[in-house]
Amino acid sequence: MTETPTQDQIRDAWESLAPRFDEFMTPGNLRHGEDALRPVDIGPGTRFLDVAAGSGALSISAARRGAEVVATDIAPTMIERLVARARAEGLTHIEGRVMDGHALAFDDDTFDVSASQHGVTMLPDLDAGLAEMVRVTKPGGTVLVVAFGSPRRMELIGFLLGALTAVVPGFTGLPMDPPPLPFQLADPGVFRDTFAAAGLSDVVVDTRTWDMPVDSAADLWNEVTSSHPIGARLVADVTESQRAEALQALDRMLRERSGGEPGAVLHAEVNVGTGRK
Secondary structure (H helix, E strand, O other): OOOOOOHHHHHHHHHHHHHHHHHHOHHHHHHHHHHHOOOOOOOOOOEEEEOOOOOOHHHHHHHHOOOEEEEEEOOHHHHHHHHHHHHHOOOOOEEEEEOOOOOOOOOOOOEEEEEEEOOHHHOOOHHHHHHHHHHHEEEEEEEEEEEEOOHHHEHHHHHHHHHHHHHOOOOOOOOOOOOOHHHOOOOHHHHHHHHHHOOOEEEEEEEEEEEEEEOOHHHHHHHHHHHOHHHHHHOOOOOHHHHHHHHHHHHHHHHHHHOOOOOEEEEEEEEEEEEEO
16 A cells, blocks of 8 residues: 655655656646636736745746735745746746645635645645635635546557567556546546535536647657656666667657657546535
8 A cells, every 4th residue: 555645755856856757848838728718717916826836837827917916835946936927027926835725824814716726636635635725715716727638538648658568578567546646637527526525616627638739759758757756656666778778669759749850749538617605
């Protein structure tokens, strides 16, 4: 039985990943953040909370619309990178706070919108994290969560697992019973029930397919292994020769998809859920 990691272990894992996450994941996440916020009315004066913000996918997108943003993350380097990105764009109305999503240090009924993109779903206790988001949202306000859909419809992972299976003897892939934390709300029905159990009304879960362009096999490898500690662990025991073979396999797969080019557009299923407090 796998033990639940401690908060220190979770912080340390994300802290060590943060520079690569910011480099390889955040640019794409920002594009998706703009799309994720479409169902929510956000503008000047909106008090917006981003939980488990990483280095800024939703925070920067909301700030671009004029919202007053507070971004939280358990990893200090994530917050440092987020604030640096905001300053580079001249966005002065973003405050970054290092904070555990299970215990938000805010008063009840503080924010108009509380949101999380692939963040609260990474918490070992999703229900506790969602309850905190609901608690700090004003009555009549909105909670928004973006979660991965089925892992079988996330081609970045599928391509890498296929390549590793082909070249690493005994490679077992992702454990799926239970599914990894990022896929806790992959089922739209479970997503809706979870929001309803948290006390939210007018719940809508919209399943979308997001484009995820990769420039090369190396780009794909970097994105998956920088996206989550699980991705880093997938390749922790891969030798240099196996990595080289896997990259060759990925290159073939991408060229087959793109008609001969080294890069391709892959796809991922995501669920965007909103509910009213």
